[in-house]
Amino acid sequence: MENKTVAILDKLEETSEEYWNISHQTGNFISMLIKSSGRRNVLELGTSNGYSTLWISDALQYTNGHLTTIEFWEKRQCLAREYIKNCGLSEYVTFKIGQAYDIIMDELQNEQYDMVFIDANKQEYLRFFEAVHPILKRGGIILADNITSHAEKVKPFVNAITEHKEYQSQILDLPDGLLMAYKL
Ligand SMILES: C[S@@+](CC[C@H](N)C(=O)[O-])C[C@H]1O[C@@H](n2cnc3c(N)ncnc32)[C@H](O)[C@@H]1O
Numbered sequence: 001m002e003n004k005t006v007a008i009l010d011k012l013e014e015t016s017e018e019y020w021n022i023s024h025q026t027g028n029f030i031s032m033l034i035k036s037s038g039r040r041n042v043l044e045l046g047t048s049n050g051y052s053t054l055w056i057s058d059a060l061q062y063t064n065g066h067l068t069t070i071e072f073w074e075k076r077q078c079l080a081r082e083y084i085k086n087c088g089l090s091e092y093v094t095f096k097i098g099q100a101y102d103i104i105m106d107e108l109q110n111e112q113y114d115m116v117f118i119d120a121n122k123q124e125y126l127r128f129f130e131a132v133h134p135i136l137k138r139g140g141i142i143l144a145d146n147i148t149s150h151a152e153k154v155k156p157f158v159n160a161i162t163e164h165k166e167y168q169s170q171i172l173d174l175p176d177g178l179l180m181a182y183k184l
Contacts, residue, residue, distance in 0.1 A: 003155040005058050005087045010085070012051045019049040019076065022119065022145050023175035027055035030117065030143060033180075039115045039141070040065030043108070045128055046120035047071035050080025056117065058090040067093045068108070069118070070100045100124070104131040112137050120143040124156035133166075140183045142167070148177025 013024060022030075023146050034042065034056065040063050047053050057067050069103065071077040071173040077097055096103050100120050116132045118125055125144060142161070147154055148171070161181050162169050169181035 001058055003088065005054060005089075008052065008083050008087060011096070012049065012054075013023070015049075016051065019051065021048060021051035021077050022055075026145060026174045026176070026178055027052060029174060029178070031055045031059040033141070033143075034059035034065070034115065035062050037141075038063050041111070042067045042115045042117065043104075043111070043132065043135075044069040044116070044117045044119070047080045047095065048073075048119075049078050050083045052117065052119060053080050053093060054083060054087060054089070057084060057092040058087070060092045061089060065092070068096060068111075069093060070096045070098065070103050072098055072100070092163045101112045101127055101131055104128075108135060111135050114140045116140070116142050118138045118142065118170055119146070122146055122150040122153035125154045126160055127162055129157055130172050138183055142179075142181040142183070144179040144181075147171050151177075 042056055044056060044067060048082040053069050060067055074097060077095055081095055084090055113135055114137050116136055118128050161167050166184050168184060169179060172178045172180055
């Protein structure tokens, strides 16, 4: 990772509560997962100010992949664009502005992802899952944050994915709880 990216990640960690960012440990884990399994086409729901986007796009620079990230809060997405640009990672990221579910249904139906990271509105996790299931390749991975911190809100999603015959899943003991599900 470039020094500039490390410095910006460090700076963003000072405001992580305000922007609801994933933890450093979670970012590091996702980065290692992308690099070690050669993930190349990733979708992120919930960009915020781009903290997780930086971790993911930096890893995709390593695998020569690409990230599409969705956020409906324009101000936050502007910040994310700026940080990604400052780190020289713009060519690895496509930003989309709007409701994640609508964008998936209207614009991404012809895509095939090998990883989806769900970190937007917790109450919508189930419908996000239903929307991304058809555009996730076999061998693809779904990651979802806030599984233990927002356990009640994400319960319908957790039940659906853990009972789903096409997925093998595990909740990982990272801050806030990260669910990882492998599409068989
Ligand atoms: C937990 S934060 C994302 C944090 C980011 N992944 C990170 O770790 O840096 C969730 C973000 O999703 C956005 N969001 C929530 N529901 C959304 C939806 N239905 N469509 C698009 N964006 C949404 C919020 O505005 C917020 O910025």
